[in-house]
Amino acid sequence: MVTVQATPAQAIGHALELQGVSRRFGGLRAVEDVSLSLAPGERRAIIGPNGAGKTTLFNLIAGDLRPTSGTIRFYGSDITRLPPHERIRLGIARTYQTPLVFPRLSVLENLYLAARGVRPWRMSLRRPRANDAEMVKARQLAEQVGLGHAIHALAGALAHGQQRQLELGMALASNPRLLLLDEPAAGLSPAERELLTGLLLGLDAAMTILLVEHDMDVAFRVARQVTVMHEGRVIAQGTPGEVSADEVVQQVYLGARHG
Numbered sequence: 001m002v003t004v005q006a007t008p009a010q011a012i013g014h015a016l017e018l019q020g021v022s023r024r025f026g027g028l029r030a031v032e033d034v035s036l037s038l039a040p041g042e043r044r045a046i047i048g049p050n051g052a053g054k055t056t057l058f059n060l061i062a063g064d065l066r067p068t069s070g071t072i073r074f075y076g077s078d079i080t081r082l083p084p085h086e087r088i089r090l091g092i093a094r095t096y097q098t099p100l101v102f103p104r105l106s107v108l109e110n111l112y113l114a115a116r117g118v119r120p121w122r123m124s125l126r127r128p129r130a131n132d133a134e135m136v137k138a139r140q141l142a143e144q145v146g147l148g149h150a151i152h153a154l155a156g157a158l159a160h161g162q163q164r165q166l167e168l169g170m171a172l173a174s175n176p177r178l179l180l181l182d183e184p185a186a187g188l189s190p191a192e193r194e195l196l197t198g199l200l201l202g203l204d205a206a207m208t209i210l211l212v213e214h215d216m217d218v219a220f221r222v223a224r225q226v227t228v229m230h231e232g233r234v235i236a237q238g239t240p241g242e243v244s245a246d247e248v249v250q251q252v253y254l255g256a257r258h259g
Contacts, residue, residue, distance in 0.1 A: 014073070015040040015178055015208040016061065021070030022232075023056055030056040032232040034070070038225075040177075043209045045223035047216065047243075053232035054212045055097070058182055061210070062094045063087045074178065091177035097186055099163040103156025107147050107166055110155050111138035114173035137173065145169040145199060161192030168199065179203070181211035185218045197221055220244065 016038040023031040031053045038044050046054050059065040061072060063084035072080045079087055102110050115134040142148045145165040150158070155166055164184060171179060184200070185193045193215060200222045203209065213219040219226065220240035228236040228249050236249055243249050 013040070014038060015042065015075060016210070017071075017073040018061070019071045019073075021057070021060060021067045021072060023053075023060055023065060024068045029232050031060065031067075034229075034232075034234050036227055036234060036237070038178075038208055038210060040075075040208055041206050042225060043223045044211075044225045044227060045219040045240075046210065046212045046227045046229060047214075047219055048229035051231075052229040054229055055182065056232075057229070058094075058180060058210075058212050062092065062180055088174060091174070092180065093171040093174050093176035093178070094180035095164075095167050095171050095182055095184060097183045099160075099167040101155040101163055101166050101170070104154060106152050106154055107142055107158070108135075108138050108151040110166055111141045111169050111173060114138075114170035115141070117173070141169040141172055144172070146195065159192075161188050161195070164188065164192070164196060165199065168196075172203075176207065178208045178210065181209065181213075183212055183214060185213060185215040193218055216244075 014037040018037070019035050021031060021034045022029070034053075034057060036044075046057065048054055056065065060067050063079070063082060063086075067080060070080070071078060074087070074090055074092065077090070079090065082090075102113070105113070112135055115137045139148070139151065142151050145168050147162060147165055147169065150162065155163065158166065168181075168184070181200075185196055188196060197218050200209070200211075209222070211219065211222065213222075223240060226237060226240055226243040227234055228243060236243060236246055238246075
């Protein structure tokens, strides 16, 4: 087995640190005593079968759920009880399993609202101008995620893969230090998965990325470290090569094709 090492208490220099994090729903232990840490700029994938606790752990990190016990730190600050919007202001952004976009707004308008949403005056009634910094950033984001040709298209009319690209652009609008990606390749065609993988590999190397992903080809190409969960616990972690060579992980989670 790949050895699971406990995270040292009060570790210095971690972008994200979880210590003994658990979440129970009544008698169900969805996440149990999870400890892990990510260095700044690290790319980490969390894998495991359905029901392993991956999405629950993800929601605990994003603030959509609060842990029953344990501590979550972001660059040394305790964020265990912070609501999601305060975590966003600290530099945490996320995507969801189902893309969350404004379907009746254009690509440019979606990206503009995402860029404006992190500004102190975001609730003002000021109309956008073409040369506003947020509008300029929206156009840059559209180009970055491969939608520069479709800025005036309605988000709801985009193909599923393009909506994934748009949601990635919206997440990047806040210039996050930590990007959480919840199954970004779900429902994508092989060509769309290849495009998405290229976009993720091209992101700023200083940005820390944590993704939950069922597509092992995407996960292993993007991530430098892999954490394997089963029944709410971390059972193994290591490089993609170490995890894919592990016999138990191979048999239970990945299948013979990664042997």
